[in-house]
Amino acid sequence: MQKEIELFRDGLKKNNLKVTRQRLRVLEAFLKTEKHVSCDELYRLIRGEHPEIGYATVYRTLKLIQEAGLAREVDFGDKVLRLEHEYGHKHHDHLICLACGKFFEVFDPDIEALQEKLAKKQNFTPVRHKMDIFGYCQKCQGKSASCV
Amino acid sequence: MQKEIELFRDGLKKNNLKVTRQRLRVLEAFLKTEKHVSCDELYRLIRGEHPEIGYATVYRTLKLIQEAGLAREVDFGDKVLRLEHEYGHKHHDHLICLACGKFFEVFDPDIEALQEKLAKKQNFTPVRHKMDIFGYCQKCQGKSASCV
């Protein structure tokens, strides 16, 4: 966490941006949660301890956190922008339960290799990818999507 | 296209919904375009020939087209809901160019098999998946994302 804070400060300095109390609070809150958090969720978390920090500041700081390479966007198909930790977290893909909403992080080097190959075959230079598998987790076997 | 129209009519009848002039116009417009079209884009296309058809009708009909199994949602990460043809189009994944926005439909049975295996290993029952590879197409090699 110390390393992340340092990277954040460096990212700010590099762009002539200021290190503020609010920005540090937002970063800390983001680093503390291991979920795939939305801006709104993070704002509500922070509000408990720091009700003086506004939504816009959380929103803007999340952009800065992304720019510093500490977070990446994930999309679970629920129309909400979510962020997950990037620093110290290797690339992975997701299994997402249609019933309970839980997700699992997975990684398969064979799939990754085939993805490279697939792109190259089309003379396409891959930069990044997103692979999300939707279905039912062990606990939700047999349930339909409606059981929340 | 005749088959698709029939399926659409069947879908409506099955749910006690009415076959209207507007719904057929929207379906035809959707079937005619082979792009991954958004509601707004389709509305603008239709407006040329049928300015009397409202946005809400296009929006609502697109839902019905999905429910009839004729369209599926695709997400290119641009925050807009897009639909592509489903009927007669096998499952595929996408290569999406970060520079020019063009996309290519791809399919790799080996990847599909490994995806199944990966999910099963976690006792997860896969239903559907999304795999999007972002990068640069042949024409845009070496360009940065800013060149549109």
Place this chain on the structure above:
DNA sequence: GTATAATTGAAAATGATTTTCAATTTCATA
């Protein structure tokens, strides 16, 4: 044809995201 129930289009509502702006704060420099 009539009755009934569904559909329509315009406009308003929604909900996440993004911007505006005047007051406040940071921080390089003196």
Place this chain on the structure above:
DNA sequence: TATGAAATTGAAAATCATTTTCAATTATAC
């Protein structure tokens, strides 16, 4: 440590895609 230019802040408003409302219109079963 004081100063002042430049960046930041929070509240509120704007934006933008999506979704709903509602009174008038239309499809369809009888």
